[in-house]
Amino acid sequence: MTDQLNVNMSNEDIKKKSTKKRSQYLEVWRRLKQNKSAMVGLLIIIILILSAILAPFIAPYGIDDQDLLNTLQTPSKDHWMGTDNFGRDIFSRIVYGSIISLQVGFISVGIAMIVGGSLGAIAGYYGGKLDNLIMRMMDILLAIPSILLAISIVAALGHGLKNVMIAVGISSIPSYARIVRASVLTLKDQEFVEAARAVGTNNTRIILKHIIPNSMAPIIVQATLGVAGAILSAAGLSFIGLGIQLPTPEWGAMLSSGRQFIRDYPHMTAFPGLAIMITIFGLNLLGDGLRDALDPRLKN
């Protein structure tokens, strides 16, 4: 009897919880939908993701289909964005470049979020000397401008897409550590955490199941904006020749190689530049919209 009652109760509990959870996300989505600029941002990101997934079907040419007889063509019916100095189709390269940019953006933010988030959570939850140690290390990282840090890491590890992602990831660890630590600090003394502690839940479980989910809002916002920053940093690294290897169609590298032709063939720089700009713009609009939608103080 008692057993059955218990089961019933917990079942109901779960049901309630899940409906509440769903409604919470629905609520965020509802508020996000109202924000027109955020929807524009979302649309841009969706287009970007689709073009990355469908690149082989969208792009009319390959990434390294050189044609030395058709170099530096201005935009035309055959080449929508013209060709570069090796006669490669710029539109195709930009489409393929979206794969690189998304990879760099999401993976490096993933690295930063996992490492920075864990460090921040540990520091915030345990406090004391450990907190001091971790956060002072983060301060040291913060003291170095992130692009400079990324440059030194790439210089040490060598060129290549993988190393660019690691470098950009590492250089943005401190910001995640700080955000997570701050929200952990506010959460750890709340009743539901005390309750969890009272029933004997261990620390790892408390952090993973109770604290992290409740501090997701600022992390999501930071991550969305972080992807934009990461794409920009990677493009910057490639622009100064420290990023990916030739002939990878990275947007920053394409900008850089178009630089020598900028006075006669501005399309070589304009299109990759626009691609970077629109992507960053979209991510920032979305990030900003998410921030508003996730902020309980702005509930209407």
Next chain:
Amino acid sequence: MKKKKIAVLLSFILILALFATGCGNNQSAPEGDSGPGTPTDKKDVLIVGQGADAVSLDPHATNDQPSSRISKQIYETLVTQNEEMELQPALAESWEPIDDLTFEFKLKQGVKFHNGEPFTSKDVKFTLLRGLDSPHIGHIVGSIDPNSIEIIDDYTIRISTKDPFAPLLAHLAHTATAILNEKAVTEFGDDYGQHPVGTGPYKFDSWVNGDRVELVRFDDYHGKAPAIGKVIFRNIPENTNRTIELETGGIDIAYEIPPTDVSRVESNPDLVLQRNMNLSTTYLGFNCNKEHFKDVRVRQAINYAVNMEAIVKSVYKGVGAPSKGPLGPNVWASNQNLTPYEFNVEKAKKLMAEAGYADGFKTNIWTNDNQQRMDIAEIVQNQLKAINIDAEVKVVEWGAFLDGTTAGEHDIFILGWVTVTGDPDYGLYPLFHSSQHGAGGNRSFYVNEKVDALLDQGRTSVDPAVREKAYIEVQQIIKDEAPWVFTWSGEDLAGVRSNVKGFKQHPAGHHKVYTVYFE
């Protein structure tokens, strides 16, 4: 919010900055720069823009073009080569061979260094002995026997080589053998490179590191005094900026006009484009120490698989010419009659199969961040796919590039060489003799006894006919054995404002500016 704004702003700035690269810093228009419209008789400053800053103005501390272009105005050599590469007297009035090993030089009297010291044979001895200790110019003065430099009197000196060395006089015309003053060198010690003292028409005035070197007229110069009182060498690394500076009158002469700007400069009525084939050659070399490239068939296969003529046309856009051999066409005894490898992928595939690499292999192509060389690397990488070679392009910073290729870390590499003396010994011995592996210049680690023997013969023989025969044969062997894919024979492009007269490019790259005057 702030973050977002910054990010948006940054992305805009990035784009804008790229469009605005042309508008380089022009706020530092120096005094005397008249610009269009002002009377030219006031103009007494010549501004020259080049693509890199000098490394050092101590001729023994470096052997790079940007430095020697400035050193050329400050220092003088014993003999010199004019723009036609003919030997002319400079600090030495006359010279005569004493025997197979020795030359006697009569020095010019009444010559003063910029610090007021008189020039004598002691300075010559001091300079040559100091140069012999320098790792940078070993290949230029290395043949001189340090124990044999004999001062006869203040204005007579004898210089001997260890073995007969035919191109000695041409080597003594190299800017690296410019005569220094012992007192000045000792006085400044390690800082001498920033305080050069020579006997040339211009003396050193100031150096803003990374930006400019300023020289002023030396009033006690022993030769014809230069017409212009002050010369400024500006470092403008971005090609586009250099052209724009020339167009807007920010500089009077721009060295190394990029191929993409040729028509722009040519069609501008205010500018004159000077084009001269120079003594440089650019090549794609194989590291013959590496497993794949030990096999001559692989090297030949790549020669067949790469359409170098089309690449050169596409990259250099009609500047210079596709190379026909290891030496440029202006070098004496250059063999321009070698039958080139045709572009033939089938033949290349066959050779690869014979060598056991029908399925190809992975390799790398090293280049420094020279735009044209990077472009060549990218096209070669693409064309090598046809014979299943998967090449990775490695763009390596110049210092690291030289270190890495000296140590033989590379597989394939792209590099240039300037045969400064115009003599085939300088253009072949360091690059192909087996004693010169690595730092000496032979970065393809090529070994061939016959080539070694012929190069030795060309170096030690004094009979020009014998030398010529040896060099012609060496070039044939090198073409057949294919340690290189011959790439590009260089051309110097200087953009000159039309009021600048008396400027003539030197095939070795270090152009005189002390003959220049304004009109």
